[in-house]
Amino acid sequence: MTKYDPLAIEPKWQETWERDGLHHVTEDSARPKKYVLEMFPYPSGDIHMGHVRNYTIGDVVARHATMRGFNVLHPIGWDAFGLPAENAAIKSGSHPATWTYANIETQAASFRRMGFSYDWDRAVRTCDPEYYRWGQWIFLKAWERGLVERRSSPVNWCPSCKTVLANEQVIGDGVCWRCKSKVEKRELEQWYLKITEYSQELLDDLDDLTGWPERVKAMQANWIGRSEGADVVFMLCDADGEPTDERITVFTTRPDTLFGCSFFLLAPEHPLVSRLVAGTEYEAEVMKVVAKAASESAVERAGGEKEKTGAFTGRFVVNPVNGAKVPVWVADYVLMDYGTGAVMAVPCGDQRDFEFARKYHLPIPPVVLADGDPLLPSLGGVKELVLEDVEWEVACPAEGTLVQSGRFTGMRGGKKSEAMHAVTDWLGERGLGEESVNFRLRDWLISRQRYWGNPIPAVHCPTCGLVPVPEDQLPVVLPMDVDVTKGETLADHPEFYETMCPKCGGAARRETDTMDTFTCSSWYYLRYCDARNDSAPFDPAKAGYWMPVDQYIGGIEHAILHLLYSRFFTKVLRDLGLLEFDEPFTNLLTQGMVKLDGATMSKSRGNVVAPEDMIAKYGADALRVYILFMAPPDKDLDWSYEGLDGMWRFLNRAWRLVDETAEETSNVLDAVRMPGPVEKALRRAVAASVAKCGDDIERFQFNTAISALMEYVNAAYDYRRDVPADERDHALMRSVARDLTLMLAPFAPHMAEELWHEVLGESGSVHRTPWPEFDPAALVADEVELPVQVNGKVRDRLTVAVDAAESDIVAAALALPNVVVHLEGKTVRKVVVIPGKLVSVVAG
RNA sequence: GCCCGGGUGGCGGAACGGCAGACGCGGGGGCCUCAAAAGCCUCUAUGGGAAACCAUGUGUGGGUUCGAAUCCCACCCCGGGCACCA
Numbered sequence: 001m002t003k004y005d006p007l008a009i010e011p012k013w014q015e016t017w018e019r020d021g022l023h024h025v026t027e028d029s030a031r032p033k034k035y036v037l038e039m040f041p042y043p044s045g046d047i048h049m050g051h052v053r054n055y056t057i058g059d060v061v062a063r064h065a066t067m068r069g070f071n072v073l074h075p076i077g078w079d080a081f082g083l084p085a086e087n088a089a090i091k092s093g094s095h096p097a098t099w100t101y102a103n104i105e106t107q108a109a110s111f112r113r114m115g116f117s118y119d120w121d122r123a124v125r126t127c128d129p130e131y132y133r134w135g136q137w138i139f140l141k142a143w144e145r146g147l148v149e150r151r152s153s154p155v156n157w158c159p160s161c162k163t164v165l166a167n168e169q170v171i172g173d174g175v176c177w178r179c180k181s182k183v184e185k186r187e188l189e190q191w192y193l194k195i196t197e198y199s200q201e202l203l204d205d206l207d208d209l210t211g212w213p214e215r216v217k218a219m220q221a222n223w224i225g226r227s228e229g230a231d232v233v234f235m236l237c238d239a240d241g242e243p244t245d246e247r248i249t250v251f252t253t254r255p256d257t258l259f260g261c262s263f264f265l266l267a268p269e270h271p272l273v274s275r276l277v278a279g280t281e282y283e284a285e286v287m288k289v290v291a292k293a294a295s296e297s298a299v300e301r302a303g304g305e306k307e308k309t310g311a312f313t314g315r316f317v318v319n320p321v322n323g324a325k326v327p328v329w330v331a332d333y334v335l336m337d338y339g340t341g342a343v344m345a346v347p348c349g350d351q352r353d354f355e356f357a358r359k360y361h362l363p364i365p366p367v368v369l370a371d372g373d374p375l376l377p378s379l380g381g382v383k384e385l386v387l388e389d390v391e392w393e394v395a396c397p398a399e400g401t402l403v404q405s406g407r408f409t410g411m412r413g414g415k416k417s418e419a420m421h422a423v424t425d426w427l428g429e430r431g432l433g434e435e436s437v438n439f440r441l442r443d444w445l446i447s448r449q450r451y452w453g454n455p456i457p458a459v460h461c462p463t464c465g466l467v468p469v470p471e472d473q474l475p476v477v478l479p480m481d482v483d484v485t486k487g488e489t490l491a492d493h494p495e496f497y498e499t500m501c502p503k504c505g506g507a508a509r510r511e512t513d514t515m516d517t518f519t520c521s522s523w524y525y526l527r528y529c530d531a532r533n534d535s536a537p538f539d540p541a542k543a544g545y546w547m548p549v550d551q552y553i554g555g556i557e558h559a560i561l562h563l564l565y566s567r568f569f570t571k572v573l574r575d576l577g578l579l580e581f582d583e584p585f586t587n588l589l590t591q592g593m594v595k596l597d598g599a600t601m602s603k604s605r606g607n608v609v610a611p612e613d614m615i616a617k618y619g620a621d622a623l624r625v626y627i628l629f630m631a632p633p634d635k636d637l638d639w640s641y642e643g644l645d646g647m648w649r650f651l652n653r654a655w656r657l658v659d660e661t662a663e664e665t666s667n668v669l670d671a672v673r674m675p676g677p678v679e680k681a682l683r684r685a686v687a688a689s690v691a692k693c694g695d696d697i698e699r700f701q702f703n704t705a706i707s708a709l710m711e712y713v714n715a716a717y718d719y720r721r722d723v724p725a726d727e728r729d730h731a732l733m734r735s736v737a738r739d740l741t742l743m744l745a746p747f748a749p750h751m752a753e754e755l756w757h758e759v760l761g762e763s764g765s766v767h768r769t770p771w772p773e774f775d776p777a778a779l780v781a782d783e784v785e786l787p788v789q790v791n792g793k794v795r796d797r798l799t800v801a802v803d804a805a806e807s808d809i810v811a812a813a814l815a816l817p818n819v820v821v822h823l824e825g826k827t828v829r830k831v832v833v834i835p836g837k838l839v840s841v842v843a844g
Numbered sequence: 845g846c847c848c849g850g851g852u853g854g855c856g857g858a859a860c861g862g863c864a865g866a867c868g869c870g871g872g873g874g875c876c877u878c879a880a881a882a883g884c885c886u887c888u889a890u891g892g893g894a895a896a897c898c899a900u901g902u903g904u905g906g907g908u909u910c911g912a913a914u915c916c917c918a919c920c921c922c923g924g925g926c927a928c929c930a
Binding site (some may be wrong): 160171172213215216217218219221222223225227229250251252253254265306308331332333334335337338339342343344345346350351352353355438439440455556559561579629630631632634635636637638640642644646647649650652653656703704706707708709710711714717721785786787789791792794797818829830831832834838840841842 | 845847848849850855856857858862863866867868869870881882883884885896897910911917923924925926927928930
């Protein structure tokens with residue numbers, strides 16, 4: 001008789017596994033590989049329940065796959081660069097490195113305490129020079145391929161983080177993804193990775209990611225934002241309104257509405273604006289709009305239903321399709337960084353243009369009429385412009401019939417419509433337009449004006465310009481003597497930035513910006529394949545063996561950010577010849593958040609449930625099984641303490657079952673009793689649970705996998721209750737106990753290992769023993785109980801042999817007492833028999 | 845506004861178109877005990893009924909089907925993402 005004592009056995013097995021190198025893996029061509037990966041953590045401090053959930057899911061998947069015969073890579077590491085380390089250092093007066101490495105030690109200890117099956121030999125920390133050196137290397141390779149650019153443009157500036165941000169990192173209402181401060185627009189020269197070169201491929205390949213949640217793919221497609229349309233050329237008129245040969249191109253998704261263009265818009269930042277109005281009576285008003293736009297923060301500029309403002313420039317452009325002269329306005333709702341920064345305004349079909357037209361009393365000629373529009377009878381077929389305004393309250397952006405549109409009148413208009421192609425072709429023949437595609441996705445701004453990051457390996461030379469640091473000089477080491485508590489960055493360190501030009505040898509200035517930490521996390525999954533390589537980021541052969549990641553697990557918050565960047569890096573490395581696949585993560589599981597009373601747990605709110613406390617009371621195994629049992633993995637989960645007691649009861653019940661069975665069967669070799677109906681029932685229940693548990697793990701329904709284990713244990717207890725100890729089928733009970741231990745292994749690895757060795761007396765690790773098989777024949781019962789429905793309602797039950805003839809079943813069903821009652825006064829019209837399922841009688 | 849999810853007992857949640865509510869929590873009753881803890885047995889959707897059983901029931905309203913939580917149409921509510929992207 002032994003007692004379940006997790007606090008004693010858990011540390012014991014953790015030490016044993018690590019001493020024996022149980023989780024150490026190498027490439028092995030004899031077994032199928034499986035790469036199971038959880039998004040690596042930022043070392044923010046202690047682990048929280050979200051970590052427990054994320055890494056437990058991965059651990060169960062990894063351990064189960066191992067028992068199923070896969071060669072499983074299951075690594076861990078730390079996303080160790082980043083701002084919180086600097087902020088914490090400023091607060092505590094220490095160094096970001098000290099804070100970071102201390103937190104990594106704490107988290108690593110917690111992960112070991114949870115019993116996660118990591119190959120610790122492959123651990124990476126992105127702030128180690130051995131790691132970030134290869135990030136610099138990849139940057140240089142991308143640069144060689146023309147994918148790196150330093151340029152000036154309006155960028156997102158977070159005043160609180162004191163650095164610029166990439167577009168993806170400005171979330172919600174224009175706030176910083178990390179600190180939630182409002183982001184400002186600034187014109188700055190910055191480093192970019194040209195992710196837009198891959199826009200189309202990043203969009204197209206989403207279709208191949210059949211193992212990804214639709215939600216995540218939809219978000220990425222939305223973010224990439226592909227629009228089909230046309231570039232249309234307008235001719236600028238001079239100050240007297242006479243056409244010149246200066247062309248201004250616009251992008252539009254609705255070239256079919258070109259006849260409805262009644263004015264033309266320029267973004268306030270458009271370079272043409274100041275030239276057009278310089279010295280004219282319009283200059284003052286226009287510059288007011290420009291100044292207002294410039295002073296507004298990104299938030300104000302982007303904020304929802306803002307009133308549009310603009311001013312007339314005094315100039316006109318010529319509409320290529322009908323030669324009409326339309327006025328050029330400056331408008332604050334036109335964005336400089338989408339399309340060309342110029343827009344043809346069609347107020348009848350575009351709500352924004354419609355509002356602008358109403359505000360400034362500009363004409364709204366209708367050119368596309370929806371079916372059933374009251375104007376259709378009078379305007380249908382009219383080619384010339386006869387009606388300059390409408391009485392509508394809103395624009396009509398839908399498809400419909402073209403009117404007042406010259407030769408195109410009468411055609412169907414709309415996105416990708418007949419008229420759209422006709423107008424585009426017509427323009428094309430005259431060199432005034434062509435089909436065109438625009439993306440919402442912008443290049444990835446990767447430079448950060450912060451210390452704790454990967455230095456950008458570049459030098460500014462007064463004679464040679466921008467010069468990459470030669471490969472053999474990598475890594476550019478991040479100096480440790482920068483005092484962030486005084487607000488210092490690399491730009492305050494002459495020892496760092498004073499350098500020599502690698503090209504001409506003259507005095508030069510080293511780049512002092514560091515890279516966005518998302519560059520570090522965009523390729524770490526490749527480094528795990530060959531973590532200690534000091535001559536390359538990874539050996540392509542090893543990456544070829546392990547990659548792509550078969551199962552990736554992490555939070556939905558990275559649906560765009562990390563997952564999009566990683567896909568981009570993979571494609572770049574592929575084009576560099578280092579990888580032979582297109583996508584890094586074959587299957588993706590986005591786990592839900594762990595909340596408390598519906599609110600996100602956070603230290604500032606003070607509503608944190610510490611995993612350590614739960615481990616101290618119940619052990620890691622109970623916490624692991626419980627957090628998986630609470631909800632399906634992709635759903636948010638509300639933490640509750642009550643259920644944990646129930647999980648503790650279950651584990652003890654399972655322990656006692658194995659323990660007592662081991663004792664009762666230790667001296668008995670043969671079955672005491674011939675297998676009878678009770679044994680058959682137990683076999684059936686056990687086989688069903690084994691089948692369900694394995695299936696459910698493979699489809700990530702851990703909650704129902706665990707409930708299958710509970711049913712398994714309940715079935716065994718029912719048998720023990722119904723059959724006295726000395727009459728039991730001991731061989732059967734012994735295999736029941738053994739299989740239970742095996743199935744517990746992925747969920748409660750310490751308990752299973754202890755039972756395996758100390759209670760069942762088996763040798764070798766339970767985690768290197770094959771997952772239990774079950775006999776499909778055991779699933780088949782001799783008799784089945786069929787519900788019998790009369791007109792769709794269950795009225796009685798019928799027990800028949802599984803192989804009973806249909807005619808016999810029908811006869812027996814119609815004779816059931818309660819069926820007879822409900823058939824009173826009715827004629828049986830039809831009887832449907834679904835073998836093994838039910839009998840349905842239709843009567844009327 | 846557009847795009848994704850999701851609405852099932854007191855609670856977390858189960859249900860290849862086939863007995864709705866598995867499994868667990870919580871609760872009621874009982875056994876064991878001097879008592880408790882632990883454990884064990886048992887009941888637990890709602891209304892009616894002593895019970896057998898009957899009626900109702902998976903957000904709302906329709907439809908398909910012998911049969912719908914599940915499929916189709918329309919709508920309501922909740923959560924999330926995107927949003928002046930031409």
